[in-house]
Amino acid sequence: MKRVVNEQQVVAGSSDQKTNAKKVAAKDMLAANLADPSFSKEVIDWQKQHGRHALPWQNTRDAYRVWLSEIMLQQTQVAAVIPYYQRFLQTFPTVESLAAAPSEEVMAHWSGLGYYSRARNLHKCAQAIVAQHGGVFPSDPVVLEELPGIGRSTAAAIAAFSYGTRAAILDGNVKRVFARVFGVERYPGEKAIENQMWLRAVALLPATGVEAYTQGLMDLGATLCTRNRPSCNRCPLAQRCVAYATGRTNELPIRKSKKAVPEKATAMLVIIDDDHILLEQRPDKGIWGGLLSLPEMDAALEPGNADFDMALTRATAAFGVPDSVEKLTEFSHTFTHFKLRILPYRINLSGRLQIAGQTTHNWYPLHRMAVAPLPAPIKKLLLALIGEPDLLSDLVK
Numbered sequence: 078m079k080r081v082v083n084e085q086q087v088v089a090g091s092s093d094q095k096t097n098a099k100k101v102a103a104k105d106m107l108a109a110n111l112a113d114p115s116f117s118k119e120v121i122d123w124q125k126q127h128g129r130h131a132l133p134w135q136n137t138r139d140a141y142r143v144w145l146s147e148i149m150l151q152q153t154q155v156a157a158v159i160p161y162y163q164r165f166l167q168t169f170p171t172v173e174s175l176a177a178a179p180s181e182e183v184m185a186h187w188s189g190l191g192y193y194s195r196a197r198n199l200h201k202c203a204q205a206i207v208a209q210h211g212g213v214f215p216s217d218p219v220v221l222e223e224l225p226g227i228g229r230s231t232a233a234a235i236a237a238f239s240y241g242t243r244a245a246i247l248d249g250n251v252k253r254v255f256a257r258v259f260g261v262e263r264y265p266g267e268k269a270i271e272n273q274m275w276l277r278a279v280a281l282l283p284a285t286g287v288e289a290y291t292q293g294l295m296d297l298g299a300t301l302c303t304r305n306r307p308s309c310n311r312c313p314l315a316q317r318c319v320a321y322a323t324g325r326t327n328e329l330p331i332r333k334s335k336k337a338v339p340e341k342a343t344a345m346l347v348i349i350d351d352d353h354i355l356l357e358q359r360p361d362k363g364i365w366g367g368l369l370s371l372p373e374m375d376a377a378l379e380p381g382n383a384d385f386d387m388a389l390t391r392a393t394a395a396f397g398v399p400d401s402v403e404k405l406t407e408f409s410h411t412f413t414h415f416k417l418r419i420l421p422y423r424i425n426l427s428g429r430l431q432i433a434g435q436t437t438h439n440w441y442p443l444h445r446m447a448v449a450p451l452p453a454p455i456k457k458l459l460l461a462l463i464g465e466p467d468l469l470s471d472l473v474k
C-alpha cells in the first residue's frame with residue numbers, strides 16, 4: 078500500500094533529522110575532545126615491556142582459540158582458566174569438533190568454571206559459526222556481537238586479537254582503570270556512565286597497534302590497577318591518574334549501593350545404591366542450567382516428621398523404598414544474586430528400581446563422578462562422600 082505522507086509529517090521528519098544530526102555532531106565533538114594519542118602510546122609502550130606475552134591463548138591469530146579464551150575469562154581469573162582452556166582444546170581442537178560434541182560432554186568440560194550459561198552459549202555459538210559462517214569467525218565486531226554469548230567488549234577483543242580490527246573493549250578491568258584515571262565520580266554500571274565510558278574507549282583507540290593496546294589495558298587492570306592495593310608506583314598512567322593524585326584509589330570506582338543478599342534453602346538427596354548415585358538433569362534455564370545435580374526437596378521439612386517422610390516417599394517412589402535417612406553437614410553456595418543454603422540428606426534405599434520411560438533422573442556410575450557435569454559444590458560434596466577428595470585438585474576450583 079502506498080504510504081501517504083502529509084505536510085506535517087514532512088515537517089516533523091525534517092526536524093527529527095535535524096535533531097539527529099545535532100546529536101551526531103555533539104557526539105563527534107565530545108569524541109574529538111576525549112581523543113588523546115599519548116594515552117594509547119603509554120599503554121602500548123608499557124605492554125611491550127612489562128605486559129603478559131606467554132599466556133596459552135596469546136601469540137595466535139586463531140579466532141577459535143581467542144574466542145574460547147575470551148569467553149572463559151569473563152568473570153574468571155587467568156589462573157583458574159588455564160587448565161580448563163587446555164583440556165577444552167585437547168578434546169575440542171576445532172570449532173567444528175566443539176559444534177558436533179554432545180552438550181553433556183561440553184558441560185562436563187566446563188564443570189567447575191561457573192556461570193554455566195557461558196558454556197551453553199559457547200556450544201550454540203560454535204554451532205552458529207559452523208552453520209552460518211562456514212566455520213570462520215567474522216572479523217567485524219558488529220557481526221560477532223550477534224552470536225550467542227558475545228557482548229560488545231568480547232566481540233571487540235576477538236576481532237582485535239584475531240584480525241587486528243580497530244575496536245574498543247570495555248570490560249570490568251578497563252572500567253576500573255578508566256574510573257580511576259579519569260576520576261569518574263559515579264557508579265560505572267549506570268547506563269549513562271557506561272555510555273560515556275564507551276565514547277571514551279572508542280576515542281582513545283590508537284591508529285595502529287590495537288592488539289598491544291587492547292592487551293595492555295587488560296594487563297594493566299589485571300596486574301597493576303587491581304581492585305585492592307593497586308601498584309601505582311609501577312603504573313605508566315600514574316602521571317595522569319586522578320585517583321592516584323587525590324589519594325582515592327580505594328574509593329574509585331564508585332561501588333554500587335549495597336542491598337542485602339537474599340537467602341534461599343533447599344534439601345538435597347544423596348541416594349547412593351551400590352556403585353550408582355541418583356542424579357537429576359536440571360532444566361536448561363535457571364541456576365546450574367543443563368547440569369546434573371541431586372534430587373531436591375522442600376528444605377523446611379524436618380526428618381522424623383510425617384510430612385518429610387511423605388515427601389521423601391513421593392520423591393523416591395520411582396527409584397526404590399527409602400529405609401534410612403542421615404542428615405549431612407549443611408553448607409552454602411553464593412550466586413550473584415542470592416545465597417543458597419544446601420541441606421544434604423543421605424538416603425539408603427532397600428532396593429533400587431530400574432528407571433522406566435522418559436525421565437530427568439538417572440542412576441549415574443560412581444566411578445565417573447569426577448568427570449560428571451555437576452555444579453562445583455555438589456561435585457565437591459559427592460567426591461568427599463565417596464572418599465575421593467583428591468580428584469578435586471584440578472577439576473574443581
Ligand code: SF4
Pocket residue numbers: 254257258301302303307308309310312313314315316318319320321326
Ligand atoms: S596510577 Fe594506580 S590507580 Fe591509577 S591507573 Fe595506575 S594503578 Fe590504577
